[in-house]
Amino acid sequence: MAWLNYFCSSSQKPKVGIIVGIIGGFIILLLFSSLLFFLCKGRRKGYKGEVFVDVAGEVDRRIAFGQLKRFAWRELQLATDSFSEKNILGQGGFGKVYKGVLSDNTKIAVKRLTDFESPGGDAAFQREVEMISVAVHRNLLRLIGFCTTPTERLLVYPFMENLSVAYRLRELKPGEPVLDWPTRKRIALGAARGLEYLHEHCNPKIIHRDVKAANVLLDEDFEAVVGDFGLAKLVDVRRTNVTTQVRGTMGHIAPEYLSTGKSSERTDVFGYGIMLLELVTGQRAIDFSRLEEEDDVLLLDHVKKLEREKKLDAIVDQNLNENYNIEEVEAMIQVALLCTQASPEERPAMSEVVRMLEGEGLAERWEEWQHVEVTRRQEYERLQRRFEWGEDSLYNQDAIELSGGR
Incomplete structure (x- = not known):
């Protein structure tokens, strides 16, 4: 009986070893795959950073003022197809607005400013951006981020x-x-x-x-x-x-x-x-x-x-x-x-x-305005008549004086 128990336990040891080996191999393969994935991702990020930061004087500081993003010039250039004319959404006194698509397929609107204070404009611009970034309301256009270079100021909004x-x-x-x-x-x-x-x-x-x-x-x-x-x-x-x-x-x-x-x-x-x-x-x-x-x-x-x-x-x-x-x-x-x-x-x-x-409150305010408007109109018409009468009176007085005594 003891011999039989020994034989059974001995026959199970190779099976346990095989199972342990398979599991260990799978874990090692999984770790190796994960390591390879993160290495590739890191290299891709590094390459992306090298592509984006290519403007002299530009600082690659991606997060500023809380959640406000500081975009790289190259990033916005690529998003707008080099600020193509076909992507212009509008134009005003402050500059042109371009439609853009970021690398993650997010649609944006990029306002490229043509009027900013320089030199020393960068610090003033960033202070203004910081102030504006705190104006958050459902009926106000949210500022996503901005970009500054020695020659450019850009604001980025959702499309x-x-x-x-x-x-x-x-x-x-x-x-x-x-x-x-x-x-x-x-x-x-x-x-x-x-x-x-x-x-x-x-x-x-x-x-x-x-x-x-x-x-x-x-x-x-x-x-x-x-x-x-x-x-x-x-x-x-x-x-x-x-x-x-x-x-x-x-x-x-x-x-x-x-x-x-x-x-x-x-x-x-x-x-x-x-x-x-x-x-x-x-x-x-x-x-x-x-x-x-x-x-x-x-x-x-x-x-x-x-x-x-x-x-x-x-x-x-x-x-x-x-x-x-x-x-x-x-x-x-x-x-x-x-x-x-x-x-x-x-x-x-x-x-x-x-x-x-x-x-x-509209009815009350409108009635008050109507009364003021009527009064003003009547006063204007009275002054106009008085002015016309005054001119005629002056003309007649001159005529009497020129005609001499009677």
């Missing part, structure tokens, strides 16, 4: 699938859908909330200085995303205004900013009001073709005239094919006219604009 409000209003390709009225209302409210955040929740507050339909972008769900505020005037909260070079687009610039160069939150409110009129009418802020109809070149004057004549249907974008609520249209026009008053002090703050768009 907006539905481009801009201006594109959707006036540059649609055949077959692309027109913005319906509910979407336009949502865009108006979203843009207002984005500007409210810049003005009232950022420290220091940020003034956009170029609010218009072309700078209100649309994501995949057609939600409004205010863009280009990264190039805006950063205003210290201890100052009421700052004199600077006037930036913006004619037809959207507030009169006091154009005449004095002093910008404030209320200059943005004026631009926002013009943007509302673009949403309602589908037209440009300045349109010289209206001269052919002996009409006003400025969209604001054109709308004011039709509003006084109670021709609201003539104001609305014809592409809507009468698929809109006339009461909602009237409310949006009223908000726009309140935002575009000549005096900046009389324009509402963006927080008030948000409330009015949500249906709170």
Whole structure:
């Protein structure tokens, strides 16, 4: 019996050895494969770094300011196909914007700046980028990262699938859908909330200085995303205004900013009001073709005239094919006219604009404005009559004196 037990145990030892050997070999093979994979990956990364960092003076510091990425020049050059003309999304006073695709297939928009302070501009640019990177809101365009070289400044943003409000209003390709009225209302409210955040929740507050339909972008769900505020005037909260070079687009610039160069939150409110009129009418802020109809070149004057004549249907974008609520249209026009008053002090703050768009306080504010406007118009007409009468009176007095005594 003992002999039998010994024989059985002895016969199992070779089997156990074979199993242990197979398992050990598999583990060694797995470790070797993993090591080979990481070595190849490391080499690929090293090669990629050598390709990207090829601009004299460029620093390959990939992460800066929290999650904000510092891109290499070569990386953006490859993403945009060497900044090809075919990839241009738009162009403005600050530079051109290019569509790009990163190596991981992420779609981006790259703004290549043409106006920056130099020398010493790099430090100032990075400080500004750091400030802007903390302005995070669902209705503000998020800054992904930036790139600086001795001769270049670039800002990198996510690509907006539905481009801009201006594109959707006036540059649609055949077959692309027109913005319906509910979407336009949502865009108006979203843009207002984005500007409210810049003005009232950022420290220091940020003034956009170029609010218009072309700078209100649309994501995949057609939600409004205010863009280009990264190039805006950063205003210290201890100052009421700052004199600077006037930036913006004619037809959207507030009169006091154009005449004095002093910008404030209320200059943005004026631009926002013009943007509302673009949403309602589908037209440009300045349109010289209206001269052919002996009409006003400025969209604001054109709308004011039709509003006084109670021709609201003539104001609305014809592409809507009468698929809109006339009461909602009237409310949006009223908000726009309140935002575009000549005096900046009389324009509402963006927080008030948000409330009015949500249906709170508009009726009272509009009635008050109407009373002021009627009074002003009557005073203007009275002064005009007085001026004309004064000229006639002076002319008659001269005639009496020249005629001598009777």
